[in-house]
Amino acid sequence: MGSTVIDIPDGEGVVPGSKEKKKKVGDICCQFPIDLFFKEMKSNKHMTRKVIHSIKVGVALVFVSLLYLLDPLYKQVGENAMWAIMTVVVVFEFFAGATLSKGINRGIGTVLGGGLGCLAAIFAQAVGGVGKAIIVGITVFIFGAAATYTRQVPNVKKKFDYGAMIFILTFSLVVVSGLRAEQVLEIARDRLSTIAMGFAICLFISLLVFPIWASDELHDSLVARFEDLAVSLEGFLIISFNSTSHSKLTLMLKSLVLHMLLSISTLAQGFSKEYFENVNEKEKSSFNFSSKCKSVLHSKTKDESLVNFASWEPWHAKFGFCYPWGIYLKLGEDLRDLATTILSLKGCLKSPTQPSESNTCRQPVKEPCEAIVASLAWTLRELGESIKKMKKCGSEDTILPKLKTVRQELSQIPGPSTLGTNNLERTDGLGLATFMYSMVEMVEKMEELAKHVEQLGQRGGFS
Incomplete structure (x- = not known):
């Protein structure tokens, strides 16, 4: 017996499946010259090393x-x-x-x-x-x-x-x-x-003969993780404050419809996945920060083996004898802690206790948090650039004072008690408090990361 797939339009009268397909074609066309090029280059470089x-x-x-x-x-x-x-x-x-x-x-x-x-x-x-x-x-x-x-x-x-x-x-x-x-x-x-x-x-x-150094691989992979977490923070910035608002009733109804579509069509399965990410297709393709954070979390075994191999290697390039490879393990641990905090922020945003964008509890903290997250992303890039070029980052003069300013800005963001409780639900206040605590914890871990980068510069002889 044949089956019939019924297209259910959304609130704007557009069929979800056709809308998704149309956007995906556009995304592929837009991303091909940039994203696919760099992915191909990276893949070719690794493949070339394997062949060599x-x-x-x-x-x-x-x-x-x-x-x-x-x-x-x-x-x-x-x-x-x-x-x-x-x-x-x-x-x-x-x-x-x-x-x-x-x-x-x-x-x-x-x-x-x-x-x-x-x-x-x-x-x-x-x-x-x-x-x-x-x-x-x-x-x-x-x-x-x-x-x-x-x-x-x-x-x-x-x-x-x-x-x-x-x-x-x-x-x-x-x-x-x-x-x-x-x-x-x-x-x-x-x-x-x-x-x-x-x-x-x-x-x-x-x-x-065309040596492949473990020290270069460790150095480059660590620098890349700084950039990955910076991109993750920027993705978090967009997902946090530019997502489409949904009322609880609308969310429940659409969830029911999507579960029905899951049992009928594989097309609806893909649409369901896109919907529950709470971002549109363009934002998701540009800032898929969850995968980047998880790749950072899974880097411990690789770091330990590369540090072991690098400690055996002779003097080459800027890596001399007794180079402080052990600090790379500390930096890797700091980055994994930071990635955990970023993922916890994502879980906080998806929590039922988190206020929606239209809620009066969320609007006053929008602009301050955008500025703070942008500052943290800039800090990560500066630290990564310092390690990449093996130059002193001057954390005592620029990075740590900036993080201190960020901490002060966080303390000035109005909390649930200052926003008033007449128009707020208790769960909304709890969600906002959890969110702010995670932000403060992220700044503390960033300060620890900056200190370890400064330590690497001193012991590694950065210029």
């Missing part, structure tokens, strides 16, 4: 394969050439710092594991008989258990977990093979030399 990394790994594998392919080299290393290939496969990472970290960890783990394993094997062979197997079992247990325990120590796990794992592997292989092999030292030496060859090839290609 893939080519570099392929070249490294070709070089280590020559140990097998060329007879003179094969006579020197023999079957141990397989260890060089394995080293390239497991050590070569996307970022230069990650490659250096894994390579050094693998080298330290191999040298320690191989050295101690050779000593244990030689001692076991000297004992001989049944005691040889007993000594091998005891040493494997002691060193394996001790190394595994150290892997659970936070400071060791963060930087040397891979090295501890390689130590366990190498030590166990050398000791156990020493039971059957007579030339333990020669085998360990050959394997160590081939591992060193593989690591040298990885290091040369990773650091000298």
